[in-house]
Amino acid sequence: MSNQYEHLELPVINITLPKRPKRGFGSGGKRDDRPTHGSKLLAQASSLTSLTPKKSTPFGINPKLIFKIKLRKNDSLEENNLSSLGLNLLAKEPKASQAIVVFSSDNELKIFREKLKSYSGLNDSNYEYGYLDAIEDIVPLEPEDRIGRLLELKPLENDEIVPLDLELWHTGNTDEMRDYLRKLDEFLQSFKEYPGMKITDQYISEYFCTARVKLNKKILELLLKEDAVKEIDRRPKPAFESAGEINIPISDLPEVISPLESVCGVLVIDSGIQGGHPLIGVALGDAQVFPDPGRKFIKGEEEDGDETGGHGTGVSGIAVYGDVSACIKKKQFQPPVWLFSARVTNENNEYDPDLLLDKQLEAAINYFIGNYPNCKVINISLGDSNLVYRSGQKQFRLAARIDEIAYKLQNKNIVFVISAGNYYYDSESKELIRRDYPKYLLSEDARIIDPATSAIALTVGSLSMGKGSTQYHEDACRNVVAKVEGYPSPFTRSGFGVDGMIKPDLVDFGGDLVIDGNRMIDNEIGASIITVAKNYQAGSLFKAYCGTSFSAPRVANIVTQLFSKYPNSSSNLIRALITNAAGLPTEIPGLFKIKTKTKAKNKAKSKAKNKENTKLDMNKILQVYGYGHTNFVQAAYSTDNDVVLLVDNEIIEVGNFKIYEIPSLPPEFLDTKGNKKISVTLAFDPPTRHTRGDSYLGVAMEFQLFKNIDIEAITRAFQKAQDENKDNPNEDIAELTMEELKKKYGSSVIVDLQPGVNLRKKGTLQKGQIEFTSKTWKYNQKSMYLVVSCNRKWAREGEIDTQRYALVISVSHSDAKVDLYNKIRLQTQTRISERSRVR
Structure with a gap:
């Protein structure tokens, strides 16, 4: 195993490229009529x-x-x-x-x-x-413009008075919004013949004005005609997985010691926690319930309210220990993180009908972040399976609230981790699940759900562990669906997200499904994830679950450990590090590959047919796997043959560019046989607004990597592109620059990172990489340059003029004998020292 080293600092070139011109108001030309x-x-x-x-x-x-x-x-x-x-x-x-x-x-x-x-x-x-x-x-x-998706799917009946979510168009005047809701509440309560109609909860922020209202169909029809009403919808329902009991007695459970006070903690917002569990209590920093004011709906205290499954306890066990199965095998349980728990549901895993979920969410976050500075990660394994994202839609409200909170708490550097949601293929026979897998995962119905579309959060999908059923394993009709380790779980959900951004961001193990004839069995031992059990006193300490609810906390555990290692880092750097370390599983289903043919070089001497090869279909890969499966060690450390360079808390002016230097790669990087890889990961946290269908992000960023060219040529190309297109401000100056450089210097000056810039730049977490084995990669043994640019969308000039971000660049070789780290380290130290003297 290679030695483990601290990551290196990425040298910054103190050259600021010209600002991009402001966008105009259109390009359709003058009308003749x-x-x-x-x-x-x-x-x-x-x-x-x-x-x-x-x-x-x-x-x-x-x-x-x-x-x-x-x-x-x-x-x-x-x-x-x-x-x-x-x-x-x-x-x-x-x-x-x-x-x-x-x-x-x-x-x-x-x-x-x-x-x-x-x-x-x-x-x-x-x-x-x-x-x-x-x-x-x-x-x-029209009234139809104001009907939410859930209400559209299930309209109100004539007789029912139900709680609904009301969102108003926010005029920017909070007093005005508050006055509107007050008068609306008075109006609702004036109907003596319809007792119970009223506003039960409300939330007003800088961009949101929402209320939970109880009303009937008659009043709904009136409200749908109101100019101030943006949307009315049914309230969301939480989607939980049920648990299967696993009987693995541990009579010689070792002593479990609490984490060090200095390590970071993860907040699990779920159904609560069984704090008395011997593996949970030692790591539990605090647990709270966020009930309705009268405690009529959410009864009890902070203990796990999921009476049958113990969903919150199961999620928490993974958030604390990561791979619980590995701990069981080693009989070693040493929690590396602190746990915090917020209960927001009742004993039936339901939200309070009278409370706004986003308000409960913010109350929980404010409590824990305010009282525990080491609480840095928030795991949300809840979602509404009725709110499936469709291409072209605007952002969901709960996901938008999470992004708004993340932006507001930038100084706290919080990372949200959210499960992608579970999709269960609706077929005539359960046997068809196995036959149609994994094709149905790319269907519109299998898209991610609210709040997994959050732009700033890490969204996590699920992988199979490649294990089969432990019961009746010789039965011919009983088999798992995915079967292969690293294949997508049959229930995982796919992207893309809002504005086409890459979602999910990452994947981790979440289990498989067992099909027995025409029966579907989830949470079966062997094919599922093992975690701690709520009802441990009545049975085993552990249970088996499957679902993206349990892949998300595996990632949350890694994120929390990274914060412990880098306590002063930004949330952007943590997101970039964990994504840089992600990669695709070894085995990929054939659906995610494209067949290609290579012609025989010498047909006269060979009767061999054209060779058939395959390459990955990156569009499908990104929809299901995102950037892949990550791990803590690779995210936290560089090695001899895998060096990471990074910068954190960088500030860029909106409409501007920055340049970074990657020191020259040693000759053995190309000369030694093996797999070579260069990757760049950018993370930033811009303002967002869910009412904007043109761009959910107020600020956008992108990057391009150059080689075989000097910094002066790059600067001149950007200047030339700007000067030549000053009368056509809608042109993308970065794209024009790329074309200019390729035309003048050849295509080899641009490193072809995948996915391409047009796809990756749609999100707040962007990774591009190139991977090759050939020795003939065109490279002049000189420094490469990374250009990072920041563009204004709807963010107003004068209000938002800068954007913070983090960058992580890695260079790796599959041969552990190739010493990249020390040779690149010497060059970076020299560059940084030289620039310090210049300053």
Whole structure:
């Protein structure tokens, strides 16, 4: 085994490349029929104002006028243009819809209509307002636009009064939002013939205004017509896995010692914890319940409320020990992390119908983060299987709240770890699960669920351990589905996520399914994950589970250990380190491969047929595996033949670039036979907004790696691309620069990292790598350069002008005798020393 070393610092080149120009308002060109088109828009605007009530709504509220502006294809309207029209941007629909939602406090739309008249040539104004060319139509919102996905799937019955989630368009005035909810509550409670209708909980933040409301179908129909209402939906339900009992008695359980006070802790938000378990109590820092105010729904205290399965206890056991099966085999239990537990469900694994889950979530997080500075990781193995992400949709509310909390708590450096959710293939016969596996995992129905779409969290899918049934293993009709270690679990969910970002981020072991004839058996011993049991006093100390709920805490355990090793690191660095260490399993199902053919070199001398090869289908791979399966040792340490260079808490100006130098690689890196790998991982935590369909992220970042070229040439290319395209600000300067460099210096100057930049740049966690065996890789033995760029999306200039991030670069060789670490270390020390003297 190679020696273990501390990671190296990545040298920064103190050159700032030119800023990118600001984006314009569209590229559709001037309309030839402005008078006719403007008159149409005027008529549509007039139609809107005629529908606007001159008096209060049934709730006694003066509503804002909210409507849709449909845009011409490939066009957009900037917020400063909207402000000049007397309009305020509320949301942008996904690009496929080409629409924005706006509101106005002017019921007559006077400013908007006056400028439409100028645009149409109907008054004597000298201004043309050409940006109005981007508008295709002006239309009102319909009640159907305000119905959430769960409510759409299950509409209200005539007789029922049920708790629903109400979200309002946030105007930016919290007092106004609070007043609206107060008046709405008074209105609901005024119906004596419908007792029980009221607001039971509410949450108002900078971007969110949500409430839990009890109402009937009649009032729902009224609310769906309210301009201020963004969405009404049924409340989410938690998705838990059930547990199977495993009888592995341990009579000689060794003494278990509490973790050191200095190590970090993980908060498990779930059904609670059985703190009396001998393997849990020693690591339990604190456990709390976050019940309804009257404790009528969530009864009891912090103990695990899942009476049948002990879901929270099972998740917690893995969060503390990681691989519990390995601990059992070694008969060694030494918890490397502290555990904190927040119970948010009742004995039936249900959320309180009267409380907002996102409010419970934030209350739990604020309590533990506020009281325990070493609580750095938050594991959420809950999800709503009815809220399946579909391509082109906007972000789910709970996932958006998690991102908002992560951004707000940047100074605390918290990492969220969330399970991808479980998908159970709905087939006529359970036998078809085995036949159709793994194809169905790529279906729309198998996409990740809320809150796994969180952009800043680590989303974790599940792998099979490659173990079979331990019961009736000779029975021909009884078999596991995946069978092979590292194959995707038959129940895991796939990506992509919001705006096409790579999700899940990682995978870990979560178990397999057993099919017995037409029966599906989960949580069976042998094919499942082993963890601690809630009801240990009545049976075994351990139980078997399967599900992504139990793959997520394995990753959370590694994240927590990394924080203990790097206590001063940012959450971005931890995410980058754990992702840099991830890789694909050795065995991959054939579905994830593409067949290719290689022609015989000399057909005259050989009768051999064309050779058939395979390569990985990266699109499918990323959907199911993300960046792969990780491990603590590789994330925490460099070795002789695997060197990691990193920088943390870097700050970049939005619209700017930075350059980093990777010292020259030693000749033996290419000359020695074996597998060579270079990877780059970037992690950043931008502002997010779930109402934006054009870009969920307010700031975007990307990177490109160059070789066989000097730094001056890279700088000149970026400058040239900017100068030549100053009149066309919608062009991507980075992409134009790449084309310019390839044209002038050849394609070998750009390192072809996979996945490509256009796919990886969609997320907040980006990894690109190149892997090869050939000695003929074109490389001039000089330094390589990494260019990192930061682009503005909807984040306003003057409010958000910088973005923090972390970078991790690794260079590795499969031959342990290749000494990369010491040779690269000497060069990095020299570079850093030289630049220190310059400063």
